């Protein structure tokens with residue numbers, strides 16, 4: 001079994017390697033969107049990064065594979081822009097930044113994801129091959145793309161350190177002039193005025209009994225001990241790196257290598273009173289150089305919520321200005337200044353994977369055509385809080401424009417009004433309109449040529465105006481060829497575009513060659529396009545849910561409203577619309593064994609006519625578990641008590657999902673069965689079994705046919721029986737081995753696969769359940785092969801006769817499925833069984849406790865804590881596990897920074913006194929980083 005599984009991984013890995021070969025020269029928006037579908041996970045793959053070993057460094061590699069230019073590609077214009085200019089002098093590609101090179105090269109285990117190393121220059125294989133397949137720039141060098149002109153002297157920080165070695169150049173990010181700056185007068189300022197009186201969120205906690213206090217304190221200490229253990233492990237084995245690899249005691253750098261766990265955990269250290277560790281960590285923070293990274297692209301969303309959010313919150317919780325830890329704000333501003341570059345697009349929508357090196361960053365660019373909702377909408381709180389602290393409106397402007405775009409789209413309408421499809425075209429270009437426009441232009445041009453041609457054919461003089469002449473001469477084509485494809489216009493540009501309505505400072509210039517107007521920005525031009533707001537980024541089917549890739553945009557609406565002291569009403573409106581849509585389309589009550597009254601939020605797909613074509617997927621995902629807290633929080637601040645009630649049921653749903661499994665931990669993703677009637681819902685075993693057997697309906701038919709055939713066979717058999725009787729005596733025990741004991745079906749089931757559709761291969765199996773198949777009387781049962789008895793020839797005969805499903809198979813299929821998959825009752829499938837130390841469930845439990853004051857949430861949270869600790873604990877930290885359905889689960893050697901930033905923080909706050917990070921004074925970002933709310937007349 002183990003071997004088989006490993007083999008599967010290798011095959012999978014090999015497939016990825018092959019795919020990478022094709023994609024390596026391409027920029028990575030599509031790739032990133034893949035990893036973005038679970039925004040809290042480490043980016044699964046940076047397309048510019050290599051796999052763990054170096055299998056693709058191969059001198060026989062066909063470099064044509066790396067050209068990767070396809071006009072079918074949506075993001076090609078962006079990539080073209082990102083390519084270096086042709087006229088640059090060829091210069092060596094500089095080495096990697098020097099910042100964190102120690103040991104990493106040796107750390108094979110840990111360099112596999114989101115991280116890469118360049119082989120040393122002297123690597124003979126590399127030299128022979130002439131191309132580093134996994135090196136973005138190297139690949140570019142080996143292809144049609146021109147080489148990059150890089151100054152051979154260091155720029156930015158660190159230049160002094162290497163002034164004696166000018167050959168090894170570290171590229172640093174540096175500020176480049178904006179192409180599409182917002183004029184000073186148009187910067188959207190933070191709302192001003194006196195913060196609104198906002199209803200209290202927290203329950204009015206009374207005095208705690210000594211007994212409760214004792215339990216709570218003991219639990220709090222245990223949570224803190226976990227933090228101390230994990231932090232010590234990180235500090236010892238991974239200090240300065242993004243993550244501890246808690247099993248192998250090494251490290252990984254999936255988040256640019258800026259010490260993600262360290263920055264992400266600062267406020268947790270402070271909140272837990274680990275002041276010494278906090279101060280030690282600050283010394284490390286000071287060393288972080290955000291201007292260099294081993295990653296070619298900065299993942300903007302992850303960087304914002306983890307690093308920027310982490311720094312700002314650490315600054316806030318440690319006392320802000322009066323706290324005296326100015327380094328935190330200094331670093332936050334340093335990082336924010338780098339990130340501000342992503343907003344420099346014509347419509348000011350951000351590029352979400354920032355090609356930060358100056359030669360790329362300096363080029364004009366557009367936002368992506370397939371951004372995830374979550375990544376686009378979850379920058380708001382961090383930049384807003386920074387604007388408040390620094391009094392720099394530009395940070396607020398950057399994110400306010402995104403909110404405005406969502407707001408405008410919401411008013412224009414989406415397929416499910418109130419919520420947004422998972423993929424968004426944020427480019428600002430209406431490609432449909434642009435194609436129409438170009439078609440019209442082409443038609444007009446053709447007409448013009450035709451007129452000229454025909455007049456020439458007639459041999460008459462053609463009088464042209466000066467302007468016509470210029471146009472004609474500059475763009476003339478050989479006679480008779482004008483019907484051929486227009487090669488002067490690259491197909492690339494047809495697929496791109498340029499927004500005008502939201503454009504700022506774009507210079508229009510007439511291109512002397514084509515006579516067309518183009519928008520000019522800096523040394524390059526972005527092709528013209530018809531402007532539009534946000535639209536769906538996918539053609540045809542759209543997906544709507546509160547899960548991964550979408551979650552935190554919705555989470556931020558009410559939180560952003562709080563952060564702004566209720567002074568920006570758009571966030572309230574957006575939130576209330578979201579809630580309405582979720583209630584109408586997504587919420588469902590699952591059918592669970594003890595008829596618990598719980599809720600989950602589903603996923604809906606539609607082609608744009610949801611009233612008729614909406615398809616609901618009754619999913620249960622860990623990421624969606626945040627939603628209980630969102631309903632609770634929104635219900636309190638906007639005074640909608642039913643939303644708080646819904647929040648409780650949603651939270652109870654996740655509690656149920658935890659309780660149901662063998663480990664006591666909820667799986668990453670699963671499906672359940674909705675109640676046919678949410679008001680009156682009872683467990684229906686038959687219905688559940690029908691759902692588990694995907695071939696249920698046809699199996700009924702097959703079984704019926706089986707009985708018919710058997711009846712016929714039996715009639716024929718009776719005749720033969722008589723004749724065989726004498727023969728039988730002499731060979732009574734001979735036939736045993738002729739009946740295969742293990743059918744293909746057995747093997748498939750043993751592997752846990754869904755064998756249900758393989759009916760042709762399914763053989764008769766062991767005893768039959770009389771209740772399930774009333775027609776199957778005792779006499780018939782006796783005729784089935786049975787290990788304990790010698791078979792009669794008659795039975796043998798029958799067995800050969802029937803190769804279809806046996807009676808009782810239906811029931812058995814379901815039982816075996818449940819047994820083999822260890823499927824908890826109520827779950828229909830568990831499509832992702834891992835637990836990666838995620839916080840969303842305990843997050844909602846914490847909100848429920850603080851909002852309702854009900855101690856039961858502390859008890860439910862404690863069951864979660866004990867289960868998690870039991871299965872994830874390693875020598876030096878905590879690890880993701882691969883299968884929550886089995887107590888013999890495997891630890892995956894990953895400890896994401898949200899374990900110490902979020903999960904342990906929420907547990908700790910659940911067992912702290914309720915005034916520690918009170919929701920009436922703080923608002924937490926999606927990475928559990930508390931930001932100070934503006935002072936308002938709370939009455940608390």
Ligand SMILES: *[C@@H]1O[C@H](CO)[C@@H](O)[C@H](O)[C@H]1NC(C)=O
Pocket residue numbers: 430431432433436531532533534535
């Ligand atoms: C894009 O252009 C098409 C065709 O002109 C138009 O029907 C559509 O409404 C436009 N879309 C947006 C979002 O403006």
Ligand SMILES: *[C@@H]1O[C@H](CO)[C@@H](O)[C@H](O)[C@H]1NC(C)=O
Pocket residue numbers: 684685686687690
């Ligand atoms: C249980 O489900 C089966 C199959 O859908 C249905 O026929 C039956 O009526 C249900 N029983 C009850 C009590 O609802």
